[in-house]
Amino acid sequence: MLMFKDRVVIVTGAGGGIGRVYALEFAKRGAKVVVNDLGGSHTGQGASSKAADKVVDEIKAAGGVAVPNYDSVEDGEKIVQTALDNFGRIDILINNAGILRDVSFGKMSDNDWDLIYRVHAKGAYKLSRAAWNHMREKSFGRIIMTSSAAGLYGNFGQSNYGSMKMALVGLSNTLAQEGKTKNITCNTIAPIAASRLTESVMPPEILDQLKPDYIVPLVLYLCHEDTTESGSVFEVGAGWVSKVRLERSAGFYDKNLSAEKLKDNWGKVESFDNPSYPTSASESVSGILAAVNNKASETGASPLVRPPKPAA
Numbered sequence: 001m002l003m004f005k006d007r008v009v010i011v012t013g014a015g016g017g018i019g020r021v022y023a024l025e026f027a028k029r030g031a032k033v034v035v036n037d038l039g040g041s042h043t044g045q046g047a048s049s050k051a052a053d054k055v056v057d058e059i060k061a062a063g064g065v066a067v068p069n070y071d072s073v074e075d076g077e078k079i080v081q082t083a084l085d086n087f088g089r090i091d092i093l094i095n096n097a098g099i100l101r102d103v104s105f106g107k108m109s110d111n112d113w114d115l116i117y118r119v120h121a122k123g124a125y126k127l128s129r130a131a132w133n134h135m136r137e138k139s140f141g142r143i144i145m146t147s148s149a150a151g152l153y154g155n156f157g158q159s160n161y162g163s164m165k166m167a168l169v170g171l172s173n174t175l176a177q178e179g180k181t182k183n184i185t186c187n188t189i190a191p192i193a194a195s196r197l198t199e200s201v202m203p204p205e206i207l208d209q210l211k212p213d214y215i216v217p218l219v220l221y222l223c224h225e226d227t228t229e230s231g232s233v234f235e236v237g238a239g240w241v242s243k244v245r246l247e248r249s250a251g252f253y254d255k256n257l258s259a260e261k262l263k264d265n266w267g268k269v270e271s272f273d274n275p276s277y278p279t280s281a282s283e284s285v286s287g288i289l290a291a292v293n294n295k296a297s298e299t300g301a302s303p304l305v306r307p308p309k310p311a312a
């Protein structure tokens with residue numbers, strides 16, 4: 001059994017849906033849990049302490065350790081402070097809180113955009129930033145970002161939500177790199193689960209297959225001290241877990257590139273016959289430069305730049 005004895009975990013939006021199940025399961029496995037929830041509606045209106053309190057009561061009734069926090073994730077530092085005040089440290093941060101303001105782009109108001117930005121992108125930033133240096137000091141940290149298929153692939157009516165969900169992938173990628181030397185990992189999940197966010201868009205027979213409990217094993221695994229996986233994106237739901245990565249085609253190179261040449265060679269730009277999978281910006285750039293120099297030497301043209309030296 002993967003245990004989390006005395007690890008201090010913050011789960012944002014833990015008053016319901018997927019977050020509640022994370023909180024219960026971490027507590028069952030020995031963690032001390034900060035159950036954060038603003039307790040508002042699924043479109044971000046109102047606030048109540050009830051949702052967080054209920055989950056804390058459930059954890060305590062089962063013999064676990066938990067404290068509530070009712071702040072919005074926009075005030076992430078207060079939530080981290082709750083962990084420090086009650087348990088003295090922060091080991092694991094699950095950025096999970098979320099709302100929806102679905103509307104087609106032509107009808108979107110600035111408020112629809114800003115609210116989704118504040119809860120998803122800014123909220124996860126504020127929590128992660130407030131927790132970061134405490135994790136660095138202890139040379140241990142596990143962070144989860146919650147993205148969505150709407151961000152990875154796009155979804156009608158969710159330009160605000162999809163944008164912020166993709167922003168979290170960017171944040172996670174860089175935190176994974178910056179956290180490496182301090183044993184801080186950061187991964188992103190794109191879940192699919194029955195909750196108040198999905199109950200109106202899917203039929204009951206599908207929702208039955210999508211219990212939030214199915215999201216929990218992946219997050220437990222990624223947050224365990226023995227797991228070193230970092231900077232990855234996973235789709236997860238209904239008992240299925242899959243890793244997602246960016247794929248880059250071998251592409252087309254011509255020193256004298258023109259729109260016409262591009263038109264004639266579009267198939268090469270699009271072909272994924274010989275792909276690469278950069279995992280950092282430097283790998284991306286060095287891959288492009290190496291490809292350009294290879295092609296240049298094949299065609300007798302003078303290389304634009306020297307390929308970077310391989311790491312010793």
Ligand code: NAI
Pocket residue numbers: 012013014015016017018019036037038039040041042044051071072073074095096097098099119123146147148149190191192193194195196197198
């Ligand atoms: P949910 O609505 O059941 O749970 C979200 C919780 O976050 C609620 O309890 C809510 O009160 C809380 N919350 C909202 N705004 C908050 C704020 N500013 N500060 C603190 N707490 C706040 O929804 P669900 O489905 O459990 O969603 C969890 C996460 O998973 C969200 O980030 C959502 O965007 C994401 N997600 C869910 C999918 C699904 O299929 N259910 C699909 C893709 C992503």
